[in-house]
Amino acid sequence: MARAAVVTHEAPRKKKPRLAAGRARALGMPTRGTTNPNRLRRVDRWLTGTPQVTRALSGRSEPLVVDLGYGSSPVTTVELARRLRTVRSDVRVVGLEIDDERVAAGKAVADPPHLDFRVGGFEFAGLAAGVAGSTGPRLVRALNVLRQYTEPEAWDAWRGMCARLAPDGLLVEGTCDEIGRRCCWVTLDRNGPRTLTLACRPDSLDRPSDLAERLPKTLIHRNVPGEPVHALLTELDTCWDLAAPKTPFGPRARWADAILRLAERGSGRVLDRWRRWRLGEVTVAWSAVAPAS
Incomplete structure (x- = not known):
């Protein structure tokens, strides 16, 4: 008698990030593409008003800034370039997207060499330090890019991007809501994460811990008892009361x-001063929120 075939059922495995289909170098996965004018105004205001960022943009002429994963419209990249020119008139901003149509939309408003757009991802599209003579970006803004990744994948993306920065460059990575009223981001250099910034329109909150839903991927699942980020938000709620x-x-x-x-x-823990707090911000040392394990 013929033996019945045994059929096993395995849960589908999530695919790991890979090179985008049909491209040799664009590393990463397409984002949802959601964007709105002024969505990133809070992070841009912080970038132009924070000494560690303005120092990173100083020195070498035409400092390179990469805006990674700007979405279906280039509007926030255009805004970034305009705002950065108020502190460094010769800044060069390059928006990177994996999707060809999004890059085409960017090129329609490009103003080379001050503002340009390329197909690219975490590899920085030939702009990484050490590639074709590039010294690397002095600043990378990557907002709302890593939420679709797992926590280990987000850490891997951090390590890869930090290694591609200019020696004194910075990576600013985080998330915000659809209209930019609630934002959280981490600032990193080649050695890893340095600070966490919470930024909000205070009247949009019931209490500060409402910002937990916008924590970067490396922290959002750590908002549980026993983890430093949970302790910080709990203490901030107490101070709010x-x-x-x-x-x-x-x-x-x-x-x-x-x-x-x-x-x-x-x-x-708190690294900034009253002027930033009045804007609905606070920046703390990474050591105050780093995962416990």
Whole structure:
């Protein structure tokens, strides 16, 4: 009697990031492409007003900035180039996308060499340090790019991009909501992550921990008891409650007072000052939120 065939059923495995189909060098996977004018205004304001970023753009003429994964419209890359020119008039901005149609939309508004667009991904499309004589980008903005990846894949992407920076370059990677009212990003250099920034329109929050849903991929699954990022957000909520007497002066005043209380609790976690807090921001040392394991 013939033996019945045994059929096994395995759960489908998620594909690892790979070279985009049909391309030899564009590394990564296409994003959803969602974008809106001024969606990234908070991160751009921080970039143009933060000394560590302006230092990275100083020195060599025509510093290279890469905007990675700008989406279905090039509008936020155009905005980035315009805003960076207020602090460095000769900055060169290159928007990278894996999708040909998105790159074509960018080229329609390009202004080479000050603003250009290429097909590319995490490999930086020939702009990485050491490739064809390039010294590498002085700044890379990668917003809303890594949410579709796993946490280990996001760490791998960080390591790869950091290795391709200019020696004193910076990577700013994070996420924001669809209209840019809630944002979180990590700033990295060649040695790895340095800081975490939370930025928001305070009147869009019930409490600061609402920002947890916008944490970068390397932190979002760590917002659980026992992890430093969870402890930080919990403590920030406590400071927010203690700042309730500032409510009559508006949400920004309450946010700033909450951050002041957090800073006064010590350990050097809070790295910025009142002027940034009044904008709905706070930047903390990476050591304050780094995963426990």
